[in-house]
Amino acid sequence: MSNTGFVNPESPLRGALYRDPAQPVGVRVEDLLARMTLEEKAGLLFQTILTMEPDGTLSEDPARTPAPTARHMVGDLHMTHFNLLGSGDARRIAEWHNRLQELAEQSRLGIPVTLSSDPRHSFTDNPGTAMLSGPFSQWPESLGLAAVADPELVRDYADTVRREYLSVGIRLALHPQIDLATEPRWSRINGTFGEDADLTSRLVAAYIEGLRGPGTDAALGHDSVSAMVKHFPGGGPQLDGEDPHFEYGREQVYPGGRFDYHLRPFRAAIAAGATQMMPYYGMPVGTPYEEVGFGFNKDIVTGLLREQLGFQGIVVTDWGLVSDGEAFGQLLPARAWGAEDLTPAQRARKILDAGTDQFGGEHIPGLIVELVRGGEVSEERVDVSARRLLTEKFRLGLFDERRYVDPDVAERTVGHADFRAAGHAAQQRAVTVLTDSGLLPLAGRPKLYLEGVDPGTAAAYGEVVADPADADLAVLRLGTPFEPRPGGFEAFFHAGRLDFEPERLKEILALLDALPTVVAIHLERPAVIPEIAERAGALVAVYGTSDRALLDVLFGRARAEGRLPFQLPRSMEEVRLGRPDVPQESTYPVFPFGHGLTM
Template sequence: MTSPSGPSERPWFDATLPTETRIDILMEAMTLSDKVAQTHQVANIDPEADADALRAGRISSSLYASGATAGNERDAGVLVGNIDAAQRHAVEGSRLGIPVLFGRDVIHGHRTVGPIPLGLAASFDPSLAEEVAAIAAREAVIDGVAWTFAPMVDLSEEPRWGRVAESLGETPVLSGRLAAALVRGFQGDDVSDPDRLAACAKHFVGYGLAAGGRDYDTVSVGENTLRNLHLRPFKAAVDAGVTTVMAAFNDVDGTPMHAHERLIRDVLKGEWGFDGVVVADWNGVGQLVNAGVAADLREAAALAIRAGVDLDMCSGAYLAHLVELVESGEVDVALVDDAVRRVLRLKLRLGLFDRPYAVRPGASNAPTPETREVALRAGQAAHVLVKNDGVLPLDASAGSAGTTGSAGSTGSTGSVLLSGAFVDDGDALLGTWVLDGRPEEVVTPGVALRERLGDHVTVADGRFSDVTLMQARVAETTVLLLGEHRSRSGEAQSVTDIGLPPGQLDVLRAVAALGKPLVAVVYTGRPLDLSEVLDLAGAVLVVWHPGTEAGNALADVLLGEVEPHGRLPMTFPLSTGHIPTSTHQRPTGRLIRADVDHREGRYIDALTYSRLPFGFGLSYTTVEYSAPTVSSPTLATDGSVTVSVTVTNTGDRPCREVVQLYLRDPVAEVTRPLVELTDWSLVDLEPGQAREVTFDVRAEQAAYAGRDLTTRVDEGEIVLLTGPDAAHLGAVSVTVRRSS
């Protein structure tokens, strides 16, 4: 449905014209005030209260959220009737008829909710991530949402920071590939498709380095580290066609990102050729005043538009001051024109001029068997088995002879106690940044295990530890559901201690002291200090916050109906005091030796290794790796080599192995990571099966930003390493040579 006046009076509504032509015609018809209005975003439009502003064309965009930290607080949901009513004011009641762009945080699902992004990253499966995002897009557009503020691609080695829950892991390659997959899922091949919405790569850039893991804090980092680590997943998202990028709250070495002309205008827009919209974070422009780089909103508006921020979210600085700043000559009108063109381009790409209203009025976006099946697979893939002394899998017959567990041992049988606060709390299992998923639509662990085990399972919420202990005395096996409530992770939910919440270890210790089979299931939005959990429990599963199908996914894995195949997308440190611990570690002037690890500037009271390395995860069988081989000892700078490794399932259960390839550059112009993930392969193995896994390695995969910040590939040795995780690797060397 288009404006009643039609394309003859408003030629920018003529869908037969090229997009840039439509923009040119519309820009000619716009006053400076009209243009500035297109850079103004508000929150939660009320079609009645805001009717005059909409008819005057003073609102370009609106997001629907409960507030600045919407992931932590529920709202009334999106009301498609309100969106359509507001759109009628803008399209049919204004002079230019420019539609409003409506956004909402659709992070890891809308009504059908998948695992939190960190849990989705544990799958190491881009195709699965794309499916989850595509479902979220289809459900969200039914509510009138055209734009989501996802994916978040900030890299972090700081689990105290609550927003790691929303991240895709600590490595550039994993985060970048999953980001590209999510962009494809949200946007499809054509973002104007009625089932798709615009994606947003955030937060540009360095937010994961916030000091002390404190949200909104300062960042001290050089551009070399940004280029070699933190900018890379953003570049992957841009290359995948992401239509918007969000500026970060933090500063970078003293310059707030909302005023960072070098990184936004020069690198993102100039060097990378990004032609989409750069949107501020909530009041990010206004916060330039709080940061002490702008005296008032007027100065903040000037700094942000010069830096390249196109759309001002919720501060009102652009609407209040850009006209005056242009008329006074303090801001070049070309900067405003560039921002407006980008906003209009996004609206045209989305098809809003041609289809401004709800695409399927009255349609339901409730979870269906098909969407639940995808959520179930995603939930299963997020389960990371980090310890198993033969306790798992449980015997589904609960009382018959045991099943075969890890490495041929006998799994647990008999009665099962399922205890913990998560047993029937659907809301807690959805995870952070879920605005529209409904707790009553979540399959909880209690529901799923009751259905599978019937009278052989006792389900208790664990409110009284003495009762839990009595129940554990009677049961043959106890499954304790531990971890964090979803509100303990997400925005503004940083912690000083990454241990379990108070009281949980006390219960674990008491149950473990009974000497019976004990399984610990850990729901979390961040890496935790699991040292004592790993010491006390016979089996430990890290399952993040799994979403709508949480209970069924857990039951499938516990009972061995699905093999656990998730892998850790972040390093789990030994303790809070060991942060940061990650694969970002680079060599120093002091070599690390295991026998003197406590000396030479290390810790005197602890070793420095990780408790659980990046990429780690077990299955219900055992897998052996051969030493890697390489097709050629030399690698031309414009060529490639093949690295091969044989993986063998030496147990009697099938598995999916995540075969990982890492790279080390021993001598470079700048210090390089000791190991860096560069590729991986998902390999399904039947019992006893051996498969040769090959990786094509191009010289450009060893490229990095040198001292002058330009990309380079050095001649000389590089080491290629294969294995099941970052700490257990076999190595082979090749020599890079210039092409003749």
């Protein structure tokens, strides 16, 4: 593999300025842009999902991928931005990435691929939002980082993500997610830093700095991973907590008048040097802005983000705004909220007119070519977005030494023992002790009755018994309640009620009354658990914590530092009466924002 980025050194492009690393980025961009056909420019404006074969090869079977093959998209559609779905070991990912770059190198101009990823360093396994860590080091979810509330920890986490991503060729993080968790029922809360704008603002700055890497002076460099901050202008205030991945969740509302409150973390992200932004699917209702999805919304993208806030970087739509798609056998209509009656071409034109640069989850660059050739969009407008996208490729070094990665380095880097140890320590720190009747820390080797805890792991801490009657105490791991939704893709989104069904609550309380019990509840949303809080021997919150990390804390081998990143409401009635855009609204929560006992 060459490091020049071009197959044929004898080609007429040999002396092209854009191939010369000594030239300023601006000169290289303009030289390359002038050489591009309209079709090649249009290809830049699309980013979609690619999967890899288990052996690290490119899939050539269209039936096995959610989009056409890489060969077709790179060679025929001129696309150079892709989102890796799924995982494999580090060597296989690195080899797959290099094969993709080799394919791009064979194109007329040899424009390299920018590979992106949703989060893949924690416990969530939802193909629409994040992937289980697999070979990568495993850390708490963003809520757990927020529970520790230490910008230095977030910077270290993001720096680890950077180094692991960089080793396998991932150069664009489709995160951080800095929406505010002001509507407790919303299914995307587990990816946020909680409900407080000031805390989120501090943490997002550290996150961007960590991904950018040391010595970059607030600008992307060859060792950086770019951050796509989402979801502008804040995706938390969803009507009834429903998510706009689905038509019934398309409305975003501000009955408390807190639109500007949700903007604060994005101001901090821009100040920290963010270069990419993703608007959410939702459409604002009852505001001065046009009632159309944010990716289509010129008032939001150009008027607010670019002109008022001064952001001049790349804006990418969330996935699937223009055309219908499919996931897990389920038809997913285009999330063209407020623009349902427009044709795909009209939607694409509206998105470009809004000031958006790239279409996420789509592979239809011919649509842009048709709009330009038909006189509905100017080629100069396409050039504006193409210029931004090319600039980032050059800044990341993709045209130079950073095009390819070394699979041996990837194998040594991803999941390195030091990274795993740091992730484990962060999991421990994030544990939040909500109540303790004197049960903690656990001592000796008690007889343990377990629910939701691996007996093999627990055997290192006590004697595991099968009957509560034989136990000294119980350790019960619970998840936040939710309403199961139908359909393959929709079922991944945990939304709706936050309290346990009566029969399940009865079972839990019976155990708590039978023997001293430590309840560890995974808070992916603010659970409604007043009865459990009252009757548990000890209640702790976790946000992505292994059994070993949890038991280390319970047995006093590690220190819990977590504080709640949101309130825990007292009842579902209180939740239903709340205003989706207002933080910390409960006047009598079970636990307030910031609550946590020190062990």
